[in-house]
Amino acid sequence: MKNSYWQEIKRRKSNKIMVGNIPVGGDSPITVQSMTNTNTADLEATINQVKSLENAGADFVRISCPDQESSFALKNIVAETKVPIIADIHFHYKRAIEAAESGASCLRFNPGNIGSRERILEVVKAARDNDCSIRIGVNAGSLEKKILEKYKSPSPEAMVESALMHENILKDLDFNNYKISVKASSVLLTVEAYKKLALKTKAPLHLGITEAGGMIDGTIKSSIGIGQLLTQGIGDTIRVSLSADPVEEIKVGFGILKSLGLRHRGVTIISCPSCARQGFDVIETVKKLEKKLSHITESVTLSVMGCVVNGPGEALMTEVGFTGGGKESGMLYIDGNRLMKCKNDDMIDTIVGYVEEKIREKENSKKNLS
Ligand code: SF4
Numbered sequence: 001m002k003n004s005y006w007q008e009i010k011r012r013k014s015n016k017i018m019v020g021n022i023p024v025g026g027d028s029p030i031t032v033q034s035m036t037n038t039n040t041a042d043l044e045a046t047i048n049q050v051k052s053l054e055n056a057g058a059d060f061v062r063i064s065c066p067d068q069e070s071s072f073a074l075k076n077i078v079a080e081t082k083v084p085i086i087a088d089i090h091f092h093y094k095r096a097i098e099a100a101e102s103g104a105s106c107l108r109f110n111p112g113n114i115g116s117r118e119r120i121l122e123v124v125k126a127a128r129d130n131d132c133s134i135r136i137g138v139n140a141g142s143l144e145k146k147i148l149e150k151y152k153s154p155s156p157e158a159m160v161e162s163a164l165m166h167e168n169i170l171k172d173l174d175f176n177n178y179k180i181s182v183k184a185s186s187v188l189l190t191v192e193a194y195k196k197l198a199l200k201t202k203a204p205l206h207l208g209i210t211e212a213g214g215m216i217d218g219t220i221k222s223s224i225g226i227g228q229l230l231t232q233g234i235g236d237t238i239r240v241s242l243s244a245d246p247v248e249e250i251k252v253g254f255g256i257l258k259s260l261g262l263r264h265r266g267v268t269i270i271s272c273p274s275c276a277r278q279g280f281d282v283i284e285t286v287k288k289l290e291k292k293l294s295h296i297t298e299s300v301t302l303s304v305m306g307c308v309v310n311g312p313g314e315a316l317m318t319e320v321g322f323t324g325g326g327k328e329s330g331m332l333y334i335d336g337n338r339l340m341k342c343k344n345d346d347m348i349d350t351i352v353g354y355v356e357e358k359i360r361e362k363e364n365s366k367k368n369l370s
Contacts (some may be wrong), residue, residue, distance in 0.1 A: 009260060011233045014204040017177045019133050020084025020105030022059055024179055024237050025204025029263050030230070031059035031237040032253035033206075034246040035088070040070035043077065049246065050081045056250040057265050057297065059237070062086040062108060071098035078103035086135065093119040100126040108135040111169040112144065112162075124173050133177040135206055136166040140184035140193075154184065156192035163197055179203055179236065183210035187225040194229050204236035211241060218242040219252050223259075230260055264299030267355060270314050271304040278306030279324025280344045292352050298359045302351065303333075320354045322347060334358075 016026030024031055034053050038045040040063050050061050065071040065087045078085050087099030089109035096107050096114070100123075107127060111120045111134075127134055140154035143162055151158035159182040170178050180203045182193040190209050198205065209225040212218035222240040229235050240252045257263040269289065274282035286304055293302075301318040305311035311323025312333070321333035322342070332342045332350060342350050 009231060009233055009262060012198055012205075013202070014236055015176065015202045017133050017179060017204055018131075019060055019086070019179075022084055024133075028236070030235060030257055032057065032250055032257065032263075033060040033062060033086070033237060033239045034058050034249040034253070035062040035064070035239070037246060040064055040066075040077075041073045043073060043080075046073070046077055047080045050077060050083065050085070052247055053250060054081065054083045056247045057254060058083055058250045060084050060086050060106070062088050062239075064088045065095045065099050066090075068095070068098065071095045071102060074099055074102035074104055093123050096123045097126040100130040100132040103130070104132055106133040106135055108137050110136055110138070110162075110166045112166045120169060121173070124170070124175050127177070128175065133179070134170065134175070136163055136170070136178060136180045136203075137206075138163045138166070138180070138182045138193075139210055140182075140186070140189060141210070154189070156182075156189060156196050159184070159189075159193040160196045160200060164200060167201060167203065179206050181206040181208060183208050185209065185211045187221055187228075190225050191228050194234055195232070198234045205234060206237045206239065207235040208239040208241055213243060215242055215244045215248060218244070222252060223256055226256055227260065230256070230262060266296050266298075267293045267300045267302050269293075269302050269304060270318055272306050272310060272314075274306045277309060277325075279326065279330055280306065280347065282306045282324075285348065288348055289351060292348065293355060296355070296359065298362055300355050300358050300362075302355060304351070319358050320351060322351055 014025040016023050016028060036046055036049045038049050040046055053061050061083050063085055084105035086106040086108055087104035089096045089107055091113060093114040096109050099107055138159050140159055143154050143158055147158050147162050163180050163182050182197050184190045187209055207226045207229055209222050212221040226238050238253050240249045242249050254265050258268050271286045272282060303314035303318040303321040305314050305323045307325040308323055315321030315323060315333035316336040319335055322330055324330040329341050329343045332339045
């Protein structure tokens with residue numbers, strides 16, 4: 001069931017590229033990615049972290065390749081994991097070639113920063129030969145000297161010029177399997193740069209606010225920056241950068257997409273902040289429900305409301321709903337209809353049971369359709 005006000009976001013028409021077996025751009029779902037923070041060459045730690053990110057729903061995982069040991073380690077990491085791996089390369093062209101040959105699905109590197117034309121040709125050939133895409137990743141903090149001299153500071157125009165300079169190198173080589181990002185730690189600078197870039201290229205855009213900060217500040221900055229762009233139809237893949245466990249980045253990424261109705265994964269809980277009218281402890285209940293429902297990947301909407309002021313209204317717009325306010329009990333709703341009274345003590349298990357029931361219904365109807 002949808003909100004009474006529901007406006008479909010019209011997405012910018014971008015080229016569709018492939019990152020491994022996952023499409024990015026065009027009309028493909030907006031993907032969510034994160035990055036490992038282990039020592040890449042520590043295979044056990046890196047593989048475990050990639051797997052945790054896979055379980056959290058990551059569509060891609062980026063891994064730094066600062067040295068040869070790391071780019072060679074990608075071979076084992078790719079073999080042991082399912083999600084397409086993006087190799088993060090800075091400056092050294094040989095790492096890019098090794099990463100492409102080790103099975104990376106994408107190279108994050110800027111062709112204009114790796115030196116001679118021969119080197120660029122070699123990297124692009126390795127990418128082409130190994131079905132590997134490229135992300136041009138412009139960062140306000142590391143713009144080319146020439147561009148900085150021209151613009152005096154890392155302005156949106158400077159970032160776009162840098163991105164287009166790298167893009168033209170790939171275009172001249174007839175390499176089209178690439179996406180672009182223009183990130184800054186300032187929300188306003190980032191948003192303006194992407195808006196300008198979106199008018200100049202058909203390439204899919206990878207969105208992110210770089211170095212956004214810790215869990216709370218970083219989530220706020222990323223949501224405002226990425227959210228503004230997404231509502232304007234800009235963006236094909238996102239990465240939330242947090243100084244926190246990378247799994248949190250995936251959760252926040254999906255949270256942003258869910259809040260705009262752009263992609264659904266897992267249970268979306270609509271819950272009130274609670275107040276003196278609450279018929280049960282809303283905050284504790286939501287915490288417990290989040291934990292008990294965290295394994296669910298199918299999309300289900302659930303409202304958990306403290307009383308009848310807004311509870312029945314929210315229940316109308318969710319698939320499963322619970323509204324408190326009775327004597328030690330509340331009302332359970334399914335698809336907006338009152339189903340039964342439920343004791344507060346039984347509420348959590350009952351809600352979990354009905355959410356699981358909803359998922360079974362959805363799976364069955366999918367099976368019947370196929
Ligand atoms: Fe308070 Fe009821 Fe609103 Fe929850 S739904 S915040 S309990 S008035």
